[in-house]
Amino acid sequence: METGKKKYSTVHYQGYLQLDKILHAQHLRSAEEEGPPVHDEMLFIIIHQVYELWFKQLIHEIGSVTGLFREARVDERNMGAAVARLQRVIEIQKVLIEQIRILETMTPLDFLEFRNYLFPASGFQSFQFRVVEAMLGLKETERLTYNSQPYTSAFEKEQREKLESIQEKGTLFTLVEAWLERTPFLQFGDFHFLEHYRLAVQRMLGKEEEAIRKSEYLSEEEKEQRLKMLGSADTYYHSVLDAEAHEQLRREGKMRLSYKATIAILLINLYRDEPILQLPFQLLTCLADIDELLTMWRYRHAQMVLRMLGRKVGTGGSSGYDYLHATAVKHHIFTDLHNISTLLIPRSELPELPPQVKKELGFYYSNQ
Amino acid sequence: METGKKKYSTVHYQGYLQLDKILHAQHLRSAEEEGPPVHDEMLFIIIHQVYELWFKQLIHEIGSVTGLFREARVDERNMGAAVARLQRVIEIQKVLIEQIRILETMTPLDFLEFRNYLFPASGFQSFQFRVVEAMLGLKETERLTYNSQPYTSAFEKEQREKLESIQEKGTLFTLVEAWLERTPFLQFGDFHFLEHYRLAVQRMLGKEEEAIRKSEYLSEEEKEQRLKMLGSADTYYHSVLDAEAHEQLRREGKMRLSYKATIAILLINLYRDEPILQLPFQLLTCLADIDELLTMWRYRHAQMVLRMLGRKVGTGGSSGYDYLHATAVKHHIFTDLHNISTLLIPRSELPELPPQVKKELGFYYSNQ
Amino acid sequence: METGKKKYSTVHYQGYLQLDKILHAQHLRSAEEEGPPVHDEMLFIIIHQVYELWFKQLIHEIGSVTGLFREARVDERNMGAAVARLQRVIEIQKVLIEQIRILETMTPLDFLEFRNYLFPASGFQSFQFRVVEAMLGLKETERLTYNSQPYTSAFEKEQREKLESIQEKGTLFTLVEAWLERTPFLQFGDFHFLEHYRLAVQRMLGKEEEAIRKSEYLSEEEKEQRLKMLGSADTYYHSVLDAEAHEQLRREGKMRLSYKATIAILLINLYRDEPILQLPFQLLTCLADIDELLTMWRYRHAQMVLRMLGRKVGTGGSSGYDYLHATAVKHHIFTDLHNISTLLIPRSELPELPPQVKKELGFYYSNQ
């Protein structure tokens, strides 16, 4: 920079964006056949190229966030950037969903005009989308197979290795999980978070029970019903808070997050107003949003395919719609962040934090 | 109007919109308890009131469209209005889905602060939403039960009767179906649409077969695979076009539209460029959009509930999420409009319409 | 196709979309300097590439619609396609606006990190955007200059000639205008639309006047005020309906559409329910939407630039924001379609069409 060599070389919009490449990469297969090219094939190509460009951006953003979380101790100065980049991921996801409406202006009859030329290309072959999924933390072993083939069979060896190396190097899921497990405040000096929480749950359930029994408004039948609900809540709290039971749920595939990380997200959710937990809470919210939007994208995608192709049976015996819909139902990554709601208790029932803990969670400036 | 009595009485924004009612209809239950009212309860009330206002508007629009289709002969001058009103329904649906994001700014912990006061109120008790579903054509017998109760058990006798009368008077589904069945062009003079279509399918499959066999690009294995696909397409076309087979699918609940109406939507889709079919095609597109957006609304709603409540088991043994998700999967109305894609053939394979038929489908002005 | 040569050559997702080009066209200038590349430059490149891809699609769609309107007699069978393609343009425009939110996740401070490397590249150099504007019908002579330079100075000779040739070959504006001027129903046999319309306006204003005078609700002052408004409406109708006055407004740049085309859009708006006018009305609505969305895009773009750069004075003495905002205010194309509202009268006041005219506007099938 000292010499200003590059910095002040001039650059043109066209060249900077490499528009000669970008705008000359649309070759209509229908143009190779007799007869006029099919008008709508252009849209089909361009919207998929746009999707791939956004996938590249998603990979760039998710990669940078996993980078920040790869440190043994995540610098708090980076939390703002981590949250901001995940919010960018969210905004991109919203546009990915919205723009399906553009593709839906292509009618099934229009699609039919060139569909035949595409065989056997398939969105299924998008490598970048697999990378996005893998970086977020979708495990290969948890994926559905398509036509009894593992999804990686669509890719070359080099690509398969890349996908495997993502898992090995740590995904957003595993890195955030490890970061959560390191949360120092679960047991801080004399403060055992889980113990206090358990007592609070006990106290809350006791108060509820008394309130129900004394209520002037409920009929006996309603009281019984409410008490039964209370009982099952009780069971639920206990089973989930039990490390053993938790491991069992993980083995059954019903939970993914480790026991310790789960307790940490409980703590962050309950005490999110404490300064040191504000950004971590936002981070967890972003991850839940990303998971939700990914699922929404799968549903919209499945619906669009249904509309475009109907339920024609594919080569392997299952329709595209059925497969895509099934992935929407199964391919979740951060579901445990949604499930944590089950364990929350109202703020009014929360145990007050001891002054020293409160101080530790605050800013240096405010606490001297 | 002659006397200008009402017309020129003055009216004020506040009075016209009855804002004294609208803006004084938010009573926070949490305000009745000790302690300060819960901030987020206001949002909870207001967003649900907004939903109900939009539901009222949907009922108004759908009701007017069913009105237009109740005539023995639907006036073509009304088709523009019918399509425009359904497009309004679509725009409203998009906002209904969008505004879930507002509700999601309420965190599960905030919801917990007042959730207890709401028991046993439930969105399940929205009568207007049931009316919307019924008017569109969702049949009571096809609905999922919730906690083993028919969904009407949430309502009073008078409301249940209203829902039943909607079905009896004709829903958007049944009225459009009847209108489709009356399509005069399925058999018009010497022109038998279905016969021509069958021949076209035959010809197209034959050409495909030949092209595959002669292809220099496909391996033997690929040829075999493609020919097998072609064979199953063949079977599919035949089974669907068979009136008997169609009735069987209806009995099994796999199709809802009658055979004749199905042939009509095939005709409209294939010859949608003919002037008299342009608006009918738009109408069918709107109905497919409405169905898709209703389904999308159900998915979003289910996801939001999952996030807010987790998977806490409800009083009846199933979680709110599981029920709502199941309705998204099952409660479709116009699925047959999506499925028709399976039967379409490319325009280039379409039989040319005889000149007289073409004339009949055009404008009077252009055809003298 | 007979030989299946190309059709059954196989194609892969990656190759079909030319992803080797698309995904290797992001070269970060900041990567050439000392220090790490700037994270956010990737977003900056990719979102602009996405914009350019969509611009290419817009050109494809608008070009195909102008093609349909270049015929001396526009085939009614093409009206459905014309409307559908303009609706696609609309959906693309919505996404172009929406995705500004993605760019806004880049903060001004982040932009500063690489902004210097871009000099003097500018969005102003997007040739395709100029093509879109020119194809829609924005005239070079009506454009604002930027830093006292005509906007074409940013382009090479060849590009400038392309822009000029678009104007010469006919834009969407001029082609639709010519098509409107050919509307056969303005004077049809004995039916003179404009005469009937004038009488209707007269009758309506007379009735209004009488109603105001007789009103029991209005005070004398209010009556006077209302009568004054009525008087100015009267003047307005007359001046606009006068061919001479209209030409004067055109010369002053207050209107663009010719007198005859203006009368045609009045007819289409008023009698849009007649079958032959339904699609033309939709077409006009699409054009008004496109104009509105283009203006909205300009406002959003200007706001985003204000936010990113503040009001730093540019090289030529005016800020980017000021210029962009000014284009939003001035660079309208189809404003006359909005202004037509001023001339509409309620359906109840509309003269009934003579039976023969009504027949001519209907379908052949329905009118024999």
Add this chain to the structure above:
Amino acid sequence: METGKKKYSTVHYQGYLQLDKILHAQHLRSAEEEGPPVHDEMLFIIIHQVYELWFKQLIHEIGSVTGLFREARVDERNMGAAVARLQRVIEIQKVLIEQIRILETMTPLDFLEFRNYLFPASGFQSFQFRVVEAMLGLKETERLTYNSQPYTSAFEKEQREKLESIQEKGTLFTLVEAWLERTPFLQFGDFHFLEHYRLAVQRMLGKEEEAIRKSEYLSEEEKEQRLKMLGSADTYYHSVLDAEAHEQLRREGKMRLSYKATIAILLINLYRDEPILQLPFQLLTCLADIDELLTMWRYRHAQMVLRMLGRKVGTGGSSGYDYLHATAVKHHIFTDLHNISTLLIPRSELPELPPQVKKELGFYYSNQ
């Protein structure tokens, strides 16, 4: 709650939402006249009621945030809630803008059918919208007049007093401004932020100058142009950072924020990664978003009115469109937050904070 009195009284959806009021508050004026009621008047009423409900929610949210900022020392534990509630305001604003599309499904001709009955009611009479504007900080003295009347002339004495009291009690603008002025880190021990910033600007401009002069890529002419730009940037930085010059700009109405508050937002923008500044930075971003969306709403609203009414001259001599468009251009509140971009310098040029200051800006836990 101890007695469970209210808590366990049962509540029904219908009653909780007061649907008897909400759903019986739509009285069509057109229903009072001869002839059938006008179909589209229902939409007109309902969408305005929805707007008013959302305005009530906005007032609730903005009111709660101003409450938090009314404290002499804003509790950092409340910053998370403040940001979250402003983000809710943002989500509501997005929907307010989106749903204009629903109203645009009503065509001008449809509006004409009942428009006459509304006289002289006007959206201008929405008291709640004025409250929203006032709470955010739009000053009465800075408002445009409408037909030469102050905007408060549309309201009763009691309402006018309410609007005045909002200004007196402090608006979001004035309260945030006061909070910014109290920022302790502008001068912290030996650290004088502004001095360091000034030096950094100096150093940066010097380096730029040298780089330009030495560049091998720039022509002499380009060098001169770049150096001229640099010179004007220099002038700009100095004039803005001068307290006296700043006051002058305020007097001329070109800036609203006080000098000290302006320096504070500069600090927060530049050092936003320091933990104690992360939430304040998000808060400022939210305020800029809210301002931008409010402006966008005004543009959309103006466009919609133009489309619906054309440019018919109103009672007072100016069209509704002209007035609404002018408010979009002038009625900004937090513009200074956009303008701050002009003063930012790249992170690489930022002076390193002294270790003690860095410590003070961090968490207690991390800094012991």
